[in-house]
Structures are given as structure tokens and as C-alpha cells.
Amino acid sequence: MKENINRTQGVPNRSVAARGKALGQMCEQLAVSKWVWRMAQLGYAAKGLLYVIVGGTAVMAVLNMGRRVRGTGGALNFLLTSPFGRLGVAFMALGLFGFILRRFIQIFVSPTVGRRPGPIKRVSRRVGYVFSGLGHLGIALTALEVALGLRSRSGGSSMKTWMPLLPASDLLGASLIRFAGLGVMGFAIFQFYLAISRRFEVDLQTDHMSEDVKRVTYGFGIVGHVGRGVAFLISGGFLVYAGWFVADIETGGLTQTLRTFQSAPFGIWIFFAVAAGLAAFGIYLVLAALHLRLIAKW
Numbered sequence: 001m002k003e004n005i006n007r008t009q010g011v012p013n014r015s016v017a018a019r020g021k022a023l024g025q026m027c028e029q030l031a032v033s034k035w036v037w038r039m040a041q042l043g044y045a046a047k048g049l050l051y052v053i054v055g056g057t058a059v060m061a062v063l064n065m066g067r068r069v070r071g072t073g074g075a076l077n078f079l080l081t082s083p084f085g086r087l088g089v090a091f092m093a094l095g096l097f098g099f100i101l102r103r104f105i106q107i108f109v110s111p112t113v114g115r116r117p118g119p120i121k122r123v124s125r126r127v128g129y130v131f132s133g134l135g136h137l138g139i140a141l142t143a144l145e146v147a148l149g150l151r152s153r154s155g156g157s158s159m160k161t162w163m164p165l166l167p168a169s170d171l172l173g174a175s176l177i178r179f180a181g182l183g184v185m186g187f188a189i190f191q192f193y194l195a196i197s198r199r200f201e202v203d204l205q206t207d208h209m210s211e212d213v214k215r216v217t218y219g220f221g222i223v224g225h226v227g228r229g230v231a232f233l234i235s236g237g238f239l240v241y242a243g244w245f246v247a248d249i250e251t252g253g254l255t256q257t258l259r260t261f262q263s264a265p266f267g268i269w270i271f272f273a274v275a276a277g278l279a280a281f282g283i284y285l286v287l288a289a290l291h292l293r294l295i296a297k298w
Helices: 002-031 034-062 071-080 085-108 119-147 159-165 171-197 199-203 211-244 246-250 253-263 267-290
Strands: none
Touching: 002 085, 034 071, 034 085, 034 267, 071 085, 071 119, 085 119, 171 199, 171 211, 199 211, 199 267, 211 267
């Protein structure tokens, strides 16, 4: 009787292990699939186009050559109002789902190139892939709704819109905002690390690139990751500020802070440099799409 009970208790564990093994095998098959690779290339190009639109229009706005779009919602609206706009948004949605699929596969499949990392690095990388996939899921779903005509325009998110939902007396909410800000600032530091170490090359088939193409791709990659890091560092700083001064933000304090930053000495040129960096990051993603590695090494 005792032996039967032990066998019965062991069935769920074996079942979970079998499902996990089956999921890993499925992801390994998808990782070497050509169509998944093509979808990932499309995803990198779509994400790059978003950055080019956001950063490029910001640069043009500083030079008084056009209107700046704000965030991914503004970029989708920009595409929607352009010729063949709905088709462009559909391309964006399809590409972003391809990018999310690549992130999902990377969670379960260990890379086959390079030295195997330690357990802490493996866990941190997989957690990063989870957040990256989830972060792009909302954009992809919004683009899909716009492409299908379920919504005419994409509304951009604004900190001033959702911050009043957290009253100043809500210490838990304020603490979460501060922690989120610190997390964003940590991500910004990681972008600087990628730029300095050129660690972004793990996604590239560098052996298939000529020296000129490699030089251009690395140049845009370094400048782009630095610009992206500065942008996230500023955003994280504002979130930390928001966690301490929620009441001020409710009365327009954050808006005033942004205006102060842009009107400070050399502030507009700092903003110009960050915008150019974001556009450079978009160009790097497009170049990376052309030389994307089938399975990224660590």
C-alpha cells in the first residue's frame, strides 16, 4: 500500500517534468526554424522603425523641421496617417509578435555558442527575456487593434495620466514607483555596459559581415545604446522623483520639471543628443535584423 501511495505521489512530479521537457524540446525545434528566424528579423526591423520614428521626429522638432511624436503610441499614429498607413501598422504588429516569439524561445532554450554561464546569469538573462517580451506585448496588441480597425488611433501613455491614481498617502504605491524608477535606472546602466563592452554583438552573425558593415553596425550600436541608456536614466530619475513627490506631480510638478530640463543651459542640445541616439539605436536594430543570429550566444 505504501509503495502504491509513493508511486501515485510521484506521478504529478513526473508529469510536470515531462511537460517541461516537451516544452524545451518544442522551443529547441522552433529555435532552429527558418520561419521563426525570419519573424525575428522582421521583429527587429519593426522595433527599429519605432525608434527611428520617435528619435528622428524628435530631432526634426528640435531643428524646427517637423512635429515630434511622443512614445510608441505616437509612432503608431504617425504610421497610420502615412501612405499605406494601416499596412505599415500591420507590419509593425506582425514584426513585434515575431520579436516576442524570439524572446519566448530564448527563455527556454540555452544558447549553443560561447561559454556556458553560471546559474545566476542564466536566471537573470531569462528574467530579462520575460520582461522584454511582456514589455513589447502591449505595443504589439495595440498595433494589431489599429491594423484591424478596432481602434482608430493609439493613445499614448502619460505619467501625468496614471500618477494621480496613487494618492500621496499611499506609501506602498509610492514605494513601488521608486523601486520601478530604480529598476529603470538599472536597465539604463546595463545599456551603458552593452555599449562599452559591445556586448550587443551576441545577436549578430559577425562572421558573415564585411569589415565596413561591421564598423557601421557597431558604430550605430554603441551610439544607440548610449542614447537609449541616457533616455532610460532620465525616465528612471523622474520615476524616483515621482515616488517622493506624488502630490507635486498631481499639481503639474513633473511637467514643470520636464520644462525646466529642456529650458536649462544646453538642455535642448542634450535632448537633441538623446533623440539622435534613439534614432541611431533604431538604425542599429534594422542592421541587426539583416545579420541576426539564429540562436543568440550568451
